[in-house]
Amino acid sequence: MEQLTKEQFIKDFKAQLHTDYLVDNNEATAEEHFRTLGKLIKRYVMSDWLRRRDEIVKEQKKTAYYFSIEFLPGKMLQTNLLNLGIYDLVTEALADINVDLTVLVEAERDMALGNGGLGRLASCFMDSLPTIGAPGFGNGIRYKYGLFKQRIVNGYQVELPDAWLPSEGSVWETKKPHSAVDVKIYGSVYLAPQEDGALKPIYENVKTLHAVPYDVIQIGFNNGVVNNLRLWDVELPEKYELDYQTLADRRRVEDITSFLYPDDSSRDGQAMRLIQEYFMVSAGLQTIVASYAKMQLPMAKIHEKVAVHINDTHPAMAVPELMRILMDDYGVKWDDAWATTTQVMSYTNHTVLSEALEKWDTGLFKEIVPRIHQIIGEIDRKFVKEWAGKVDTGIIDRTRIVQNNQIHMANLAIIGGHSVNGVAKLHTELLIEDVLKEFYVLFPEKFNNKTNGIAQRRWSQIANPGMSALLDDLIGKGWRSNIHELSELEELLTRSDVQTSFYQVKQANKQKLADYVKKTLDIDLPIDAIFDVQVKRLHAYKRQLLNVMHIIKLYQDLKDDPGLEMTPRVFIFGAKAAPGYHFAKSVIKIINELANLINYDTSLNDKLKVVFLENYNVSLAELIVPAADVSEQISTAGKEASGTSNMKFMMNGALTLATLDGANIEIKDAVGEDNIVIFGMDKDAVYAHYDKHDYNSRAIYDSDPTIKRVVDAFIDGTIPNTHYEGHEIWDALISYNDEYFLLEDFTDYAEKQAYISELYQDKPIWQAKVIKNIANSGRFSSDDTIEGYAKDIWGII
Ligand code: GL7
Incomplete structure (x- = not known):
């Protein structure tokens, strides 16, 4: 950003308050002050943000996309001020006009789109990526409600909805309707042979969701680099409004981005969760591949410009979804698509607890994402064929993706990527020696350790x-x-x-x-x-x-x-x-x-x-x-x-x-x-x-x-x-x-x-x-x- 003076800041701040709220500084609420400051920050970094985007496109920089079902940023005001290098200036300038920055900090709601360490780590990475100047972007879901708000009543935990998102939206995000994409779920699909011998998927009775991205600024520390975290929200596609005629139908769609971790004790809840995962993965990958396509480079070499990280198993459908997009939308042949997909994808395992390694009923997959179900079946079939006779059949039985009518998401992420990392030395050792030891027999070169870290500035x-x-x-x-x-x-x-x-x-x-x-x-x-x-x-x-x-x-x-x-x-x-x-x-x-x-x-x-x-x-x-x-x-x-x-x-x-x-x-x-x-x-x-x-x-x-x-x-x-x-x-x-x-x-x-x-x-x-x-x-x-x-x-x- 340009050099800022206190006087200029005060002028900007007052003008913004007038524009947005028609209010003078001494009458504004803390919330209004906070949003005004947030908007100013966004205005100040806008040119850096645009430059960043142009630079990546122009220089065709290889870019990493961190796919995660959770991000746990907390509040962003102080981090943004600090990283922009205007923390002290703004504190003093505000004090000059009788505004206390700490009160503004209080007015911001925690963005709690995550549970614990896993989501917090994702957010620390969002801070570190621009800080080290790396082209790395987040991809997740814009939940209307964060992790529940906990109250203690008579010693018991009571869970309340955490309505963190103001009706005007988060001040840190920018809605990008022009980058929206459609995501298809349900229905059925069959493969129709074409004249050239290729198979074309024909969909019937699908439901279409409209995925709209909101880009949240991620400012690097004192270096003018601005990346973004892309969070997807769902909207009803006007074109397909007849598919959603009742209010209940519409609510069900809106619910896709309502809650982090819907109650999945019922099949309905599980379906919702699976839809969330696919929604985020498909929307993210469609836009990533589309922007790669603009570079006019061969599709089979997308791994040279794109890396997709599967943070824990939730985004593991990225593997078959990239295969689908490459084959069905861009006509890439299976072998080429597979070769590049496995180079694009990498996976972090965050736990040794087996209950946390997701497994999905194949029936649910077939119902909700029929084409993905087909592709996974094919990946699994080829995997078994490739290893048959080379290793003990027991190993193949236990590492394949589809077992006893269940789809093992970790197996999919490991087989479909080139890297598997643990998050501390001991953890990686345990993956190699115990939890994933049979994968280590097959793919020792994929395993590596990356001990976690924290955004030390915060x-x-x-x-x-x-x-x-x-x-x-x-x-x-x-x-x-x-x-x-x-x-x-x-x-x-x-x-x-x-x-x-x-x-x-x-x-x-x-x-x-x-x-x-x-x-x-x-x-x-x-x-x-x-x-x-x-x-x-x-x-x-x-x-x-x-x-x-x-x-x-x-x-x-x-x-x-x-x-x-x-x-x-x-x-x-x-x-x-x-x-x-x-x-x-x-x-x-x-x-x-x-x-x-x-x-x-x-x-x-x-x-x-x-x-x-x-x-x-x-x-x-x-x-x-x-x-x-x-x-x-x-x-x-x-x-x-x-x-x-x-x-x-x-x-x-x-x-x-x-x-x-x-x-x-x-x-x-x-x-x-x-x-x-x-x-x-x-x-x-x-x-x-x-x-x-x-x-x-x-x-x-x-x-x-x-x-x-x-x-x-x-x-x-x-x-x-x-x-x-x-x-x-x-x-x-x-x-x-x-x-x-x-x-x-x-x-x-x-x-x-x-x-x-x-x-x-x-x-x-x-x-x-x-x-x-x-x-x-x-x-x-x-x-x-x-x-x-x-x-x-x-x-x-
Ligand atoms: C976790 C691990 O439990 C935790 O030890 C680790 O620090 C964190 C980030 O790698 O990931 N895995 C997990 O499912 N949650 C974690 O916090 C919720």
């Missing part, structure tokens, strides 16, 4: 201005553009004035969080206590329950001996449970009732507090992460693919209490064993139990009185109002043999927690570890991660 400069100012003082401002300069802190670990400064910043951040807790929950948090935080989706493998068990133990210890010397602790939870995940919801209820029990028990003398913050989301994370002393990353080893909050906490100077799982291992490698607290079984120990079938939680329970007492607290009335949930948990731990090994890991966990309490008392030692963590956090920048994708997988830089 998680340091924006979320933690106090720490950022301190870093500027200590090592200069260079770290703001080159995060690796944080390593200069290594020289300062033991300087006591530096330690004190970091301590003060942390205490100020804790105070800010404490103020929020006071305001929202009316609980007083002592900021000299250790703030011990576990924020993430609620899932049994993440073991929030292990944390709870430890809190119960501390509670019991204090009740036994009210005079007990103990470093005060504040345990902070934030977690949404999937609406249909019963057990997870019971854990939420337990946490809330335990919190009620503990927080109002004056005999505990403020040594223990427990808070559950409702509606955990990106914005709340920006408040919580900088305030943490301890970061709980306690999943059963081998289960958490990577984790990314672990990286955010580290960058903000929390000590990680962790199992050797996911990226925790790489954090340990970065800071050294002394600067992280590791406990529990490693992956080999966990796998040994799987192999030997020798785990017996009841035996541990029977033989260890401390554990028995803790576990019994779930059913002996210790925690009020949890009769049902307590029994459910007790059963999971004892009757059903504790699937995630909480009992086995408990003793070590509790010991390491005690060690942390002790350590925290020794400020110089604690602070040196804090600074060591910050100093080594630069390696988890998503700029670096995405550079790896861009170079090794997509070949775009």
Whole structure:
């Protein structure tokens, strides 16, 4: 953008307010101020955005498209101001006209088009791609409702719709009706032989959806590069309006882009989900291929200009859909289409949990996407034929796409692409050795690792201005553009004035969080206590329950001996449970009732507090992460693919209490064993139990009185109002043999927690570890991660 002055900005801002709202600055609402600023930002970057588009077309740059069913950007105002290099200027200019930027920030709604780490990672990548100057664009769905809004009522999770999208649309998006395309679903298709011997698909009784793109600006950090995230919305095609005569018909179409993850416990819900996946994939690919076609290059070489990334299995239909477009719309022969498609496609696996690897009923495919169903059948047939006789038939049976009338989406993504990556070293190892080992036999060259990263600007400069100012003082401002300069802190670990400064910043951040807790929950948090935080989706493998068990133990210890010397602790939870995940919801209820029990028990003398913050989301994370002393990353080893909050906490100077799982291992490698607290079984120990079938939680329970007492607290009335949930948990731990090994890991966990309490008392030692963590956090920048994708997988830089 052009050089901007404060005066010019103020003039622009007032003029825009007049144009849009016919209002003077001092009368406008925060919402009006926010939208006005958003529009100005878009205006300022418009020329960069257009130039970017023209440059890609003119120079025929190879471009990557990141297909993801989830994006979780949170708020964009601060990121956009920062990346544009006008954060300070705008803050000051607004202050001059009595407008407080923080109020505008509050007015923005979180864009929560995702669940957790997977969607957040996609958004970190959207920030990093333009920042490293790479031509990389997102492709997803413009859901009207984001992930549900969580309220806690009587300790229970209640889910409310998250209507994040204002009726005027998001200020960051631009609707592009001229780029709309039609997507066909349902009906039937048969192949009619043509004179030249080719087969032409003839469709009958299809339903046509009109896919309209909204492009959301993605501004690179201080480099004038603007990419975009393309989100697709559905509209009724006027041409086919007779197909949708009743209001119910129309609503059903509109619903396609209503919700992220429609309830898929019914066949109708599953159909909706499948339509979403196809809708996003087909619309995206049609426009990508059309813009490639304009280059007048051979269709069979599209992989030289286009890379499509399949983020998790949801967009895996990109493989047959590209085949369809190339063959049916552009007349490319199967073998050529297949050769280029497999070079275009690449896939990231984000989990080892088998329930998360999508499988679809073939009947549903045949009904909703009949042509895709045909193509998948053919890909599968050719795959089996190609490998027959070369490898064990068992391997073919287990790696093929269609098995027992189910379509295995991961298999499709792996067979149909040239790259499969895991998201942390251990995770990639597990894919190779276990989860996808038979694919590794077939395609060893496809496998690679790309450890996750975080958009460090959001998680340091924006979320933690106090720490950022301190870093500027200590090592200069260079770290703001080159995060690796944080390593200069290594020289300062033991300087006591530096330690004190970091301590003060942390205490100020804790105070800010404490103020929020006071305001929202009316609980007083002592900021000299250790703030011990576990924020993430609620899932049994993440073991929030292990944390709870430890809190119960501390509670019991204090009740036994009210005079007990103990470093005060504040345990902070934030977690949404999937609406249909019963057990997870019971854990939420337990946490809330335990919190009620503990927080109002004056005999505990403020040594223990427990808070559950409702509606955990990106914005709340920006408040919580900088305030943490301890970061709980306690999943059963081998289960958490990577984790990314672990990286955010580290960058903000929390000590990680962790199992050797996911990226925790790489954090340990970065800071050294002394600067992280590791406990529990490693992956080999966990796998040994799987192999030997020798785990017996009841035996541990029977033989260890401390554990028995803790576990019994779930059913002996210790925690009020949890009769049902307590029994459910007790059963999971004892009757059903504790699937995630909480009992086995408990003793070590509790010991390491005690060690942390002790350590925290020794400020110089604690602070040196804090600074060591910050100093080594630069390696988890998503700029670096995405550079790896861009170079090794997509070949775009
Ligand atoms: C996840 C993994 O569980 C998480 O460990 C990883 O950090 C993240 C991004 O790679 O992907 N997989 C998944 O399905 N969700 C995740 O957060 C929701």
